[in-house]
Amino acid sequence: MSNILAIANKELRSYFNSPIAYAVIGFFAFAFGFMFWVFLRGFVAESMRMSMNQMGAGGAVNINQMMLRPLVMQISVIVLFMLPMVTMRTYAEEKRSGTIELLLTAPLTDVQIILGKFLGAISLYAAMLLVTVPSVLVLFAYGNPDWQPVATSYLGLFLLGSSFIAFGLFISSLTQNQIIAGVLTFVLLLMLLLVGWLKDFVTSPWATTAVSAVSVFEHFDDFTKGVLDTKHIAYYVSVITFGLFLTARSVDGERWRG
Amino acid sequence: MIEVQHLTKQYGRVTAVDDVTFRVDKGEILGFLGPNGAGKTTTMRILTGYMPATAGKAVISGFDIFDQPLEAKRRIGYLPETPPLYPDMTVRDYLLFVGRIRGVASKALRAQVDTAMEKARVADVATRFCGKLSKGYKQRVGLAQAILHNPEVLILDEPTAGLDPKQIMETRDLIKGLAGSHTIILSTHILPEVSQTCERVVIINKGKVVAIDTPEALTERIQGNQTIFVQVDAPTGVDVAGALGGVPGVSRVTPVDQRGTLTSFEIDCHKGEDRRREVARLVVSSDWGLVELRPSRLSLEEIFLQLTTDEAKSAAPDAAA
Numbered sequence: 119m120s121n122i123l124a125i126a127n128k129e130l131r132s133y134f135n136s137p138i139a140y141a142v143i144g145f146f147a148f149a150f151g152f153m154f155w156v157f158l159r160g161f162v163a164e165s166m167r168m169s170m171n172q173m174g175a176g177g178a179v180n181i182n183q184m185m186l187r188p189l190v191m192q193i194s195v196i197v198l199f200m201l202p203m204v205t206m207r208t209y210a211e212e213k214r215s216g217t218i219e220l221l222l223t224a225p226l227t228d229v230q231i232i233l234g235k236f237l238g239a240i241s242l243y244a245a246m247l248l249v250t251v252p253s254v255l256v257l258f259a260y261g262n263p264d265w266q267p268v269a270t271s272y273l274g275l276f277l278l279g280s281s282f283i284a285f286g287l288f289i290s291s292l293t294q295n296q297i298i299a300g301v302l303t304f305v306l307l308l309m310l311l312l313v314g315w316l317k318d319f320v321t322s323p324w325a326t327t328a329v330s331a332v333s334v335f336e337h338f339d340d341f342t343k344g345v346l347d348t349k350h351i352a353y354y355v356s357v358i359t360f361g362l363f364l365t366a367r368s369v370d371g372e373r374w375r376g
Numbered sequence: 377m378i379e380v381q382h383l384t385k386q387y388g389r390v391t392a393v394d395d396v397t398f399r400v401d402k403g404e405i406l407g408f409l410g411p412n413g414a415g416k417t418t419t420m421r422i423l424t425g426y427m428p429a430t431a432g433k434a435v436i437s438g439f440d441i442f443d444q445p446l447e448a449k450r451r452i453g454y455l456p457e458t459p460p461l462y463p464d465m466t467v468r469d470y471l472l473f474v475g476r477i478r479g480v481a482s483k484a485l486r487a488q489v490d491t492a493m494e495k496a497r498v499a500d501v502a503t504r505f506c507g508k509l510s511k512g513y514k515q516r517v518g519l520a521q522a523i524l525h526n527p528e529v530l531i532l533d534e535p536t537a538g539l540d541p542k543q544i545m546e547t548r549d550l551i552k553g554l555a556g557s558h559t560i561i562l563s564t565h566i567l568p569e570v571s572q573t574c575e576r577v578v579i580i581n582k583g584k585v586v587a588i589d590t591p592e593a594l595t596e597r598i599q600g601n602q603t604i605f606v607q608v609d610a611p612t613g614v615d616v617a618g619a620l621g622g623v624p625g626v627s628r629v630t631p632v633d634q635r636g637t638l639t640s641f642e643i644d645c646h647k648g649e650d651r652r653r654e655v656a657r658l659v660v661s662s663d664w665g666l667v668e669l670r671p672s673r674l675s676l677e678e679i680f681l682q683l684t685t686d687e688a689k690s691a692a693p694d695a696a697a
Contacts, residue, residue, distance in 0.1 A: 124476035128462075135464040220460035220521070223424040224477040225449040373427050375387075 121226050125234020126241065129208070133242050138207070142200050142242070147249045149196045153189055154253050161185040181263045186254075187342045190271045193250075194338060197243075197279050198307045204242055205286025206300030208235045209369075214294045228369050232287065232362055239283045240276075247275060267344030274341025277354035281334055282307055284361025291368040310334050377402040377559040378423070378529060383432035385418050385583075392418045394583035395432070400576075403556045407574030407591075408563035411684060415583040416563040417457055420533050423561070424454045437528050450479060453527035453558075455535055459518025463507025467498055467517055470506055471524060478525040488524060495550060496520035511538035519547070523554065530554060532562040536569060548573050567680055581684040602650055604643040605632075605672035609665030612637060616664070623658055625649045642672060 133139035161184050212218040221231050257263050285306060290299040314333035320326055330336050334357060337350045378400040385393040393415040400406045410416050422429045425441045425448060434441045439448035462470055471489045480488055493499040496519045501509060506517060515538050522530060535551065536544045551560060551573055564570060570577050571591040579587045579594075587594060610616050616639055621629045625645050633640040645651045652669060659666045 121477060121479075124473065128465075128473050131469070132462060132464055215460070215463070216456060216458040217460040217462055219421075219426055219454075219456045220474065221477070222426050223449060223452065223454045223456075224474075225446045225479055226477055227446070 121230045122234045122237060125221075125226075125231055126237035129235055129238025130241050133204070133238070138203065139242055139245075142203055143246050143249055146196065146200055146246045150193060150250045151253065153192050153196075154250075157185045157189045181257065181261055182267045182344070186257075186263065186268065186271065190275065190342045194275060194278055194335065195311070197275065198282065198311060199304070200246070201239075201243065201279055201282040202286055202300045202303035202307065204239050205283050205290055205303060207290065207296040208239065208287055209291040209365075210293050210296040210299040214296070222373070228366055232365050232369070235287060236280075236283060236362060239287070240280050243279045243283065244276065247272060247279075264344065267342065270341045270344050270346050273346075274338050274350075277341075277351065277358075278334060278338050281354055281357040281361065284358045284365070288361050288364040288368060291365050291372070377404075377437060378406075378561065379435040380419075380423070381433050381435075383419065383422060383434060384430050385415075385422060385427070386430045392583055393422070393429070396580065396583070396585050397432075398578050398585065398588055400559055400561060402559055404576065405551065405555045405560045405562065405574045407570035407577040408561055408580065409565070409567065409570050409577055409680060410563075410580040411565065414580045416580060417533055418583075419580070420454075420456075420531050420561070420563060424452055424531055425449050450525075451528045453522035453525065453530045455518045455522040455530075455532045457533045457537075459514045460521070461506035461509075461514055461517060463505065465506055466503050467493070467506060467509070467520075468502040470517070471520060474521045475524050480525050488526070492520040492524040495523060497546065512540060512543050515539055516543070516547070519550070523558075528559060530558050530560045530562075532560065534564055535562055536564065536566065544569075579680060579683055586683045602645040603672040604645065604650075604652055604655060605640065605668070605670050606643060606655055606659070606666075607633075607638060607640045607668035608659055609637050609667050610639065610662075614662075614664075617641065619658060619662065620655065623651055623654045625651045625654070638667060640668075 161181060164184065209218070212221065254268060258265070282303075286299075286303045289303045289306065290296070293299050293302075310333060313329060314335045317326065317329045317333065317336065320329055334354075337353045340347050340350055380396060380398050383393055383396040384391065396415070396419060398406070408416050408419070418427075421427050423434050423436070423441065425445045428442055436448040437451045439451070441448045462473075465473065468489065471492060472485060475485045475489055476482075490499070493502060496516045498513060498516050498520050501513055501517075506514065509517065515535070519532070519535060522532065532551070536547050539547060548569065551562065554560060555575075562573070574591065576588065576590055577594060578585055606620070608616050617629045617631060620626065620641060620643060623643075626643055627646055628644040630642045630644075631639060632642055643651070643655060650671075652671070656666060656669055659669075
């Protein structure tokens with residue numbers, strides 16, 4: 119465990135010693151802030167209109183449904199754009215600079231190295247999500263949204279992003295070039311997003327199953343509604359495990375090929 | 377301490393290391409010598425557990441590197457060809473990190489990092505970023521990293537590459553100082569380094585071990601005859617070579633150089649016969665000037681070339697067949 123933490127700590131420090139952490143957190147905060155503002159304006163205008171129409175009788179516009187849910191859906195796409203930048207260097211840069219030799223000849227197992235890198239990356243991602251919390255708290259200060267959908271949305275975003283990171287680690291372990299790793303990760307994640315759009319077109323049951331198994335966004339939807347379903351949590355945990363397993367295979371295979 | 381048996385590594389159809397067997401005793405410094413691409417780095421990478429061998433085995437302090445990699449790796453300090461530094465970490469942070477992953481107890485960590493920095497003479501750059509260091513400092517931080525956890529076995533891949541002459545001397549002294557308490561394998565293609573630092577030499581070429589011996593024994597083995605180098609100041613027109621050839625026990629006289637009246641010769645004597653006294657007597661009694669007289673030994677460089685080119689010659693017909 120201390121080995122995993124040592125690696126995770128080193129990863130995290132290297133994010134913050136380079137511009138990556140600041141660029142990613144900064145841009146994510148900006149994108150979130152901008153979208154938050156746009157959706158909030160839309161929501162305020164809409165609720166004003168509603169209250170004018172019904173002379174304040176109804177007033178039952180749901181901020182969770184009308185503002186937070188679409189906002190979280192957009193944010194999940196922003197996450198898709200940002201995380202390849204976080205994972206692209208994890209293995210590729212170590213291989214290019216030769217520091218991988220230090221890690222592979224230290225008394226560490228491959229799994230410890232992979233989990234350390236994974237932990238480092240999801241910690242940075244957690245920091246990105248944390249930056250958005252104050253904006254959401256403002257809604258609680260001036261309105262009364264349900265807290266459950268907010269909490270499950272954060273959990274969903276975290277699981278979704280962690281799956282992206284697991285795949286990003288795998289792709290980074292395939293190449294020495296971090297730019298290639300970043301682009302390929304981005305392409306893969308985009309494919310996973312697009313595949314979800316197929317679900318309205320496929321009819322045969324096995325195809326539906328296949329699409330829903332591959333589409334990582336599909337399983338995200340329930341989280342935004344405030345539904346906490348173990349089925350979806352189990353799905354993300356297995357996707358993450360699969361990604362990390364592929365990374366382990368790739369690192370080991372590299373070792374044999376030399 | 378280090379036991380290597382029939383080690384073979386194949387990359388696809390290319391055999392990088394071919395049936396290499398040697399052992400290093402506790403406290404010994406073994407030099408690993410070979411031209412670029414001979415398989416030095418591959419062998420070291422197998423010994424350190426970076427990659428598995430195709431066949432054969434390597435045992436470090438009683439632990440097989442393949443069967444018990446963690447136990448074996450704990451006992452190894454390794455300096456790869458390129459020092460494995462993280463450019464965005466300071467030297468101290470980097471060494472602290474290395475200490476942690478090598479399992480140094482957290483109480484002893486700071487003290488051990490300080491000791492390693494002192495030994496490798498990098499204490500003055502402790503707070504600088506690794507990426508900003510000169511080549512020489514990078515190499516020394518790499519060395520500090522290797523000795524940090526006080527390993528029983530040190531494997532150093534070209535430890536003096538990129539250093540200036542003064543630093544090379546200091547590094548050699550450091551390595552010699554580490555021997556005794558550590559068992560060391562170091563690779564190099566700089567030949568004098570081997571004769572100055574190592575107790576035994578493994579010469580490797582095209583993945584095969586060509587010779588294993590002490591630098592002195594290697595010199596003697598290659599050189600069957602005793603050779604004398606002599607420089608004589610004689611008036612022009614005198615047949616110095618003929619006179620030298622007349623000394624009993626001398627088999628051959630080869631002129632090597634002539635500058636004005638100064639002439640140099642290589643004199644081959646019959647095996648086991650040292651004819652320096654007779655040669656000196658002849659020169660002096662002939663009233664010539666005896667400018668220089670010394671036993672001429674084949675340098676390690678020449679041995680190395682001889683061994684590796686012989687190998688090339690004998691390998692060539694195989695390739696043709």
